[in-house]
Amino acid sequence: MTSQAKLTKEWLAERYREIQRVYLSDNRPWVVGYSGGKDSTCALQLVWTALGQLAPSLRQKPVHVISSDTLVETPVIVRYIDETLQRIGNAAKRDRLPFNTEKVKPTIDRTFWVNLIGRGYPAPSRRFRWCTERLKIEPADAFIKARVAEFGEVVVVLGVRSSESATRAQVMSLHRIEGSALSRHSSLLNAFVYAPIESFTVDDVWTYLLQNQSPWGNDNRDLVAMYRNAQAGECPLVVDKTTPSCGNSRFGCWVCTVVERDKSMEALIDSGEEWLEPLLEFRDLLSSTQDPERKRQFREFRRRSGQVAFIGDSDTPVPGPYKLEFCKELLHKLLLAQVEVQRRAPAGEAPTLINDAELREIRRLWRLERGDWADTVPKIVKEALGHEIEWITEDSVSFTADDASLLNRICEKHAVPTDLVVQLLDVERSAHGLKRRHAVHTRIEEILRQEWRDLDTLIAERRTQKATEEK
Template sequence: MTTRHGLPSESHSVFDTKTIDDIYAEIREVYASSKMPWVIGYSGGKDSTATLQLVWYALASLPVEQRHKPVYVIASDTLVETPVIVDYLNATLSQINQAAKAAQMPVEAQKVVPQTTDTFWVNLIGRGYPAPNQRFRWCTERMKINPANRFILDRAAEFGEVVMVLGGRKSESASRAQVLNSHHGKVTGSRLRRHHILTRAYVYTPVEDFTTDDVWTYLLGVASPWGSNNRDLAALYRSAQSGECPLVVDDTTPSCGNSRFGCWTCTVVTRDKSMEAMIDNGEEWMLPLLEFRDWLADTQDPAKKHLFREHKRRTGQVSVKDGKLIRGPYKLEFCKEILRRLLDTQNQVRAEGPDANQELISAAELHEIRRIWRTERQDWDDAVPQIYAEMTGRTLDWLQDDIGAFSAQEYRVLDEICQEQQIPTDLVARLLEQERQLQGMHRRAGIFQRIDDVLGEEWRDETTIREAYNIPLLAAVEEAGS
């Protein structure tokens, strides 16, 4: 069954028992019940838009002097959001701030982003983390949970405690209903519940009893107070046939891979139907993004993993389970290929898309990737500046190492010596790097532990390891996968 808006319908409407004015009154009551500031999670999707709009209209009816505490609106930008949505979010947050100032509302909207060391590209290209999947969704905590929680904890440190206002609804899923119906953490006599991880945060979900139909009925019947067009939002959902990616503050939130409000790099789902829908609806310039995403997803094919990934883990140890070698991070050479393809994709979307300066990877991320490759992955070639110049025809203000980093020529000499002595070249390279990093230090505490850690890693080659663990040799694995 669908509504007159062409969107899914559900029974048991919240409006069977409450009016909009009743809901506004409840919000005002919760707002006035404490001195804690509010932090509203906003994604630009239907549920968070309805939540923010309800709060806005509820508080707007209060006298200015009773709007006594700040309401922070935060939108999570993973830095790999779909470009169309980034533009939409930036414009909407600007509208919210302008409208709030004009109406003397205590509302302040801003984006939260991951730290440079936690971004998608720094982890994938720099450290070699494989493309995320259902069993290893390393991206969610680093790119969504941590930035949002860092903002919330900063406000908690400033004010003592905070109220997180989220757009969770019972009708979203059985698991969401279970959480919202649970009495665990509920504050007696209040609509608030304690956050199950953040000890100084409470949670308030004003739309928890709304059905999907209720959300659209409200949004399409009540104009946006900051000047957005909610009918455009409804059209966005119809054309994408997708859901919303809410603010993520814990690991119970499902992947946003099927959502238009998610990351264009998401490989947790088999197909990015949302991006496909965008392209089908006229955004052809996004095709290079989809092709890059599909190419990255292909590296998850078990039959091809040995082509892209190291035989040992990032810890330097080998992991064998049920007679199979559990592969580690992407090989450095493949990470170089990812970087080349990413910069080529960036060139294409700049040439074909609406923004000639579209940035898929930032200068700060490139600098951090270079640092990781140089200090952790024995990139004596110093490949990042070379690849960047090759793919863009430009250069960045690269940091010059005044301690004297090793060069590609020195690595070739070292490799020749190590081959003669039958010693793993990367083992000696790692030891030399540990020494280099502490060169010039007044105190060299920890150097022996560093050396011991390097020597404690697994330095046998893959063939030797497979023979030691009685695992089929790589040639047999390749033949079985062909």
Template sequence: MKAQRAAGTIEALYDEAQELYLADNRPWVLGFSGGKDSTCTLQVIWTAISRLPVEQRQKPVYVISSDTLVETPVIVNYIDETLARINQAALDQGLPFRTHKVVPRVDRSFWVNMIGRGYPAPSRRFRWCTERLKIEPANEFILDRVAEFGEVIMVLGVRSAESATRAQVMSFHRIKGSRLSNHSSLNNAFVYSPIEAFSTDAVWGYLLQNASPWGNDNRDLVAMYRNAQSGECPLVVDTTTPSCGNSRFGCWVCTVVTKDKAMEAMIDSGQDWMTPLLEYRDMLASTQDPVRKRQVRDYRRRTGQVSFKADSDDIIPGPYTLDFCRELLTKLLQAQKEVQRESPPGETPLLIHEEELHAIRRIWRQERGDWQDSVPGIVRAELGDIVNWITDDAVTYSHADGELLQNICHENGVPVELVARLLDIERSTHGMKRRHAVHSRIEDVLAEDWRSREDVIAERREMLAGTGVAYGADEGVSAC
């Protein structure tokens, strides 16, 4: 009797999906992460639409998958193979499914922000990665479809059983008298959550009792979860989506959680070639330790100003120093060499892309005073001559020039970075007939705080003493 009720519920869900699909011309955008919930959702929608007459299967269903470019290599391969099967099966079966992988723009990628600009490893207090790596790429695709069609319907594998907060958010945005909800942040985008009432057991029950229509084996998915001992990372389209820091289907560099139990479980289950990834991730996590922060992060913010905790002489640290960023790049390339050497046959995991290396080089040269042009040298030392570096035709400074500048600045008590930044402004406008905004750029640099860390703290303590506020020793620093 229970099985009959469950079957009846599924049939009703198919009918509901068909009714919504045929109700209007708004295209559907289905978020697919490769995990159990999104796989179950896609199977439900696939089955419902496949039961319609061929002439009624006209409205496109875009299946989008988000690749942050720092996904666990095993998952990248699994997703790529699955998307290829979905495309081929849709073509063979005459179904309107089209797959798309969305990725962050190069200048917004994880490595360009962390190694290039010096953003610290993400934490619960400063989770800068989600917006740039997940929300923006997915929303750009959705907005492109909105511009093309006027409105779209997002089909998501979210479930109210995930958490009380998630259930409350889903209820809040629900359109009265409809199975659709308003998107939390995008106008003209609506959300359909076909499996929102499913429990975890119901999801697995459906997947194991219904074969994948595009040729995957859902038992492999069960094995992946069992090996990782963890959950999935859904397609993130807004800030209400829960964190996937503990997740099997998340980023291998995630430092939002203290320990990556999923990665550890994967290595324990036989994927020991991924050990360098875990070691690198743990190294990033260690930089969140208060003592370590002081060693690897600048005492000034990216604005060039110094910030303190309220009523304290504890400096709020800024970005990673350029020296530490050089170390991060070196160790990342070493990890890439090791995982490529030890990975299973046919797999060549790429941890950082060539476009990202060019972007990091540009930022170091133009924004961080890297006169020695470190990136090409680091890449050659670790990987050989595999990158065709662009020659800078403008006035350039050599490593010897940098050493000379350091000596002169040291003799005259002038910050090296200050003079380097001013010279870089001059270099960037060299040969121009109209040196537009050069004076304002110089003023901005001079307005930054160029005092030493010790001088800044001394002034702060003097100010606090004048106000009668007690302060402690400058031992720890807070997260950004």
């Protein structure tokens, strides 16, 4: 059956009636996940149309339309979503519909740049995709949990389809509530999932969008053009680990390194968005750090825990976080990319790639956790941007670049690792002035338990142990 034959007025009328039945069946508020892509747009438009057919007296239950902003979304998509959310809000007031919109974002200590540049997390890969949970799942789940705390239970409306993948179909079936259109959320208590386009195919989605005008004033043909220009699929709102994430040339984070090439960004640039070139170049720089032959160049041999692990029986250590010096280089190049993309962007665009709050948090992490006594973040910002930002004044005892130089000479003289002493001094600094210092000894013990020997010494010891075992 073709989409045209399937999406008859009668068939759509039944879909609308189902949505109305689910909406009117209880007092649980709805949270609609909207990513700006075809599937979430189709689901939201179906819900909007169905509720619009109800009498105003029946449209009392709130419907929260949430969009996930990872703070590293492709600027073209950010612009499209922002404009759409504004239109949705205006149209909801005009039509007296219970829709309200909100963007959810990661907390500052969980953002992409704070983790990658601040803590030194390596660029995400298929084996270590640390970004999805921090940037997408946690912010969306926090919003849902807040609604659960407020109302007791909540229904999450998602534009997911069983035909997306066999895994998705299996998960949807596994959590299905018998005799209901709802499924239980895979991880959140008192949250339920409703998928109004579960039975739709890709062709069904596009047919519906092109045959039914957007009720909030968008032109769905613009969405088709955006997909065509990017040659991409939708990056869905992710609310659990079963939701398919990005990383397959989809709309989404411009920094995504889960794939070897960002074909979506390349296609956007080829279609006329040349101002995005600095973003693609920076993204490709991050991707280059995943080359196994070059990892030693960019990353520490110690893990963030301070321990050293080796790959199998080899003498190659499992790479740790990015080196601080490389993080400094990344920050400088990111800010230069921001200046360049703002210079080249169309009027009214000028996207901010990293915000001031993130810069302050990176500065804090470098000074307190990574021994950056020279306090280089303000210097890098001033050099790249040509101006200062408002920095937070520190009341705690702080060391300087001269102190770091003196300490390094003393440690070299006594053959003591400088980083070890830096961390011990930072523990004392953080506890300075406190009346209760019971945790200081625990933190000192944790630092002393870390591996402070150099890599050559560790490899030599490892080889000696192997030789002894072979005898």
